[in-house]
Amino acid sequence: xxxxxxxxxxxxADQYHHGDLQRALLQAAVRTIQKQGVHALTLRxxxxxxxxxxxxxxxxxxxxxxxxxxxxxxxxxxxxxELEGAWxxxxxxxxxxxxxxxxxVRFALAQPSHYRVMFGSGLERNxxxxxxxxxxxxxxxxxxxxxxxxxxxxxxxxxxPEQLAHFIWSLxxxxxxxxxxxxxxxxxxxxxxxxxxxxxxxxxxxxxxAPDAG
Amino acid sequence: xxxxxxxxxxxxADQYHHGDLQRALLQAAVRTIQKQGVHALTLRxxxxxxxxxxxxxxxxxxxxxxxxxxxxxxxxxxxxxELEGAWxxxxxxxxxxxxxxxxxVRFALAQPSHYRVMFGSGLERNxxxxxxxxxxxxxxxxxxxxxxxxxxxxxxxxxxPEQLAHFIWSLxxxxxxxxxxxxxxxxxxxxxxxxxxxxxxxxxxxxxxAPDAG
DNA sequence: ACCTGAACACCGTTCAAGT
DNA sequence: ACCTGAACACCGTTCAAGT
Numbered sequence: 001x002x003x004x005x006x007x008x009x010x011x012x013a014d015q016y017h018h019g020d021l022q023r024a025l026l027q028a029a030v031r032t033i034q035k036q037g038v039h040a041l042t043l044r045x046x047x048x049x050x051x052x053x054x055x056x057x058x059x060x061x062x063x064x065x066x067x068x069x070x071x072x073x074x075x076x077x078x079x080x081x082e083l084e085g086a087w088x089x090x091x092x093x094x095x096x097x098x099x100x101x102x103x104x105v106r107f108a109l110a111q112p113s114h115y116r117v118m119f120g121s122g123l124e125r126n127x128x129x130x131x132x133x134x135x136x137x138x139x140x141x142x143x144x145x146x147x148x149x150x151x152x153x154x155x156x157x158x159x160x161p162e163q164l165a166h167f168i169w170s171l172x173x174x175x176x177x178x179x180x181x182x183x184x185x186x187x188x189x190x191x192x193x194x195x196x197x198x199x200x201x202x203x204x205x206x207x208x209x210a211p212d213a214g
Numbered sequence: 215x216x217x218x219x220x221x222x223x224x225x226x227a228d229q230y231h232h233g234d235l236q237r238a239l240l241q242a243a244v245r246t247i248q249k250q251g252v253h254a255l256t257l258r259x260x261x262x263x264x265x266x267x268x269x270x271x272x273x274x275x276x277x278x279x280x281x282x283x284x285x286x287x288x289x290x291x292x293x294x295x296e297l298e299g300a301w302x303x304x305x306x307x308x309x310x311x312x313x314x315x316x317x318x319v320r321f322a323l324a325q326p327s328h329y330r331v332m333f334g335s336g337l338e339r340n341x342x343x344x345x346x347x348x349x350x351x352x353x354x355x356x357x358x359x360x361x362x363x364x365x366x367x368x369x370x371x372x373x374x375p376e377q378l379a380h381f382i383w384s385l386x387x388x389x390x391x392x393x394x395x396x397x398x399x400x401x402x403x404x405x406x407x408x409x410x411x412x413x414x415x416x417x418x419x420x421x422x423x424a425p426d427a428g
Numbered sequence: 429a430c431c432t433g434a435a436c437a438c439c440g441t442t443c444a445a446g447t
Numbered sequence: 448a449c450c451t452g453a454a455c456a457c458c459g460t461t462c463a464a465g466t
Contacts, residue, residue: 021430021431042457042458042459043458043459043460044457044458044459052431052432053431053432053433054432054433054459055431055432055433055459055460055461055462056430056431056432058460058461059429059430059431063459063460064459064460119391119392119395119397120395136397159410163407163410164414166389166392166398166402166407166411167385167407167410167411167414169388169392170385170388170389170392170407170411171381171384171385171388172388173388173391173392174383174384174385174386174387174388174389174391175380175384175388177333177387177388177391178333178380178383178384178387181333181334183333183350184380188380193377193380193381193384196373196377196381197380197381197384200378200381200415201414201415203417235449235450256438256439256440257439257440257441258438258439258440266450266451267450267451267452268440268441268451268452269440269441269442269443269450269451269452270449270450270451272441272442273448273449273450277440277441278440278441
């Protein structure tokens with residue numbers, strides 16, 4: 001909304017359009033994907049959006065897949081920040097961990113197209129982008145770290161943290177994907193499903209038998 | 215393999231190529247997707263494969279999305295049969311339920327491209343195909359039924375079966391998708407991850423506290 | 429160094445025409 | 448009723464040429 005104004009501001013007319021076209025291309029791509037979905041992302045459209053030739057992109061990205069990889073990388077960065085924020089904000093304990101789960105699913109539902117690019121079919125962004133891999137790993141580590149810290153507090157049984165992280169990541173990813181794809185019944189309350197699922201998970205990974213049979 | 219022979223058999227040369235082109239198109243599409251992925255599925259290629267014009271398909275499917283919907287429907291049918299087989303073969307109890315989980319993930323890993331079409335981006339097959347929805351529901355019901363039967367046996371706590379099914383479906387779907395997309399570390403043992411995950415799930419959904427703290 | 433614009437090969441889809 | 452083949456609008460990508 002407010003950003004739209006910025007592009008109307010004065011710009012050096014007889015210069016190249018952007019001092020940092022690479023960055024502008026990435027932002028335009030993210031914007032298009034979030035608003036209209038991946039299918040609307042054509043190199044022609046993103047070029048037109050920036051007032052630039054459709055082949056100008058090839059100066060900054062090797063091809064469309066590389067552009068999508070950059071979009072995915074940006075997505076993982078955003079997701080990690082959300083997860084860390086939820087964990088900290090929730091008090092780095094069981095409440096914070098549950099908040100992480102909700103934050104994950106909420107992120108996917110708020111940015112479904114962006115989320116799909118992050119976990120793409122391999123059709124798009126089939127490139128083995130090392131920066132993308134690293135950003136994905138960092139997001140995953142936010143989850144692992146939260147598990148380890150809870151294990152230190154005796155809140156979670158001392159299983160292999162990475163295995164536990166894989167388990168929980170799979171769960172929230174599955175909920176997110178099925179919700180995005182509309183696989184659940186129309187009226188399904190995703191937040192409720194997430195809460196109940198995390199409840200079941202906790203009872204499973206708790207070290208002792210909690211007396212909460214209420 | 216054996217089916218490849220059939221197409222070499224005598225055919226009425228001066229007739230239309232197929233008595234049931236619709237069925238042949240679907241089979242060719244499934245074959246192409248399983249062998250070469252969705253990106254290789256072009257209407258030109260599938261037509262060429264059957265010795266038919268590229269626009270002949272439009273007599274039998276409204277468009278490419280409808281063809282993909284048929285592929286997805288066939289996939290759900292295959293998946294349901296696998297799930298039911300595992301449940302029955304495992305003795306309709308806890309072992310059978312765990313076998314269902316493994317069968318699900320194994321199906322996805324064996325037919326990754328086919329599985330992706332089933333849970334497509336909405337990019338492809340965005341059509342609201344009622345037959346597809348029904349076949350998907352039938353596969354889901356195989357899971358719900360197994361849960362209800364275990365609840366009757368006292369093997370699972372009496373939560374809402376549909377919610378429990380959503381929870382578990384999300385888990386196995388998440389494991390499958392992340393494994394297909396190569397999101398796990400290269401050497402990751404998916405079968406082991408599935409087993410450990412199902413173990414954690416069971417401890418969570420069991421009605422009583424099992425004395426297996428070994 | 430950065431961008432343009434024409435060209436190429438490839439799509440899905442349509443439609444008048446054939447049998 | 449079923450299929451053909453030319454045509455259309457749309458892609459991503461390349462490359463010689465401009466500044």
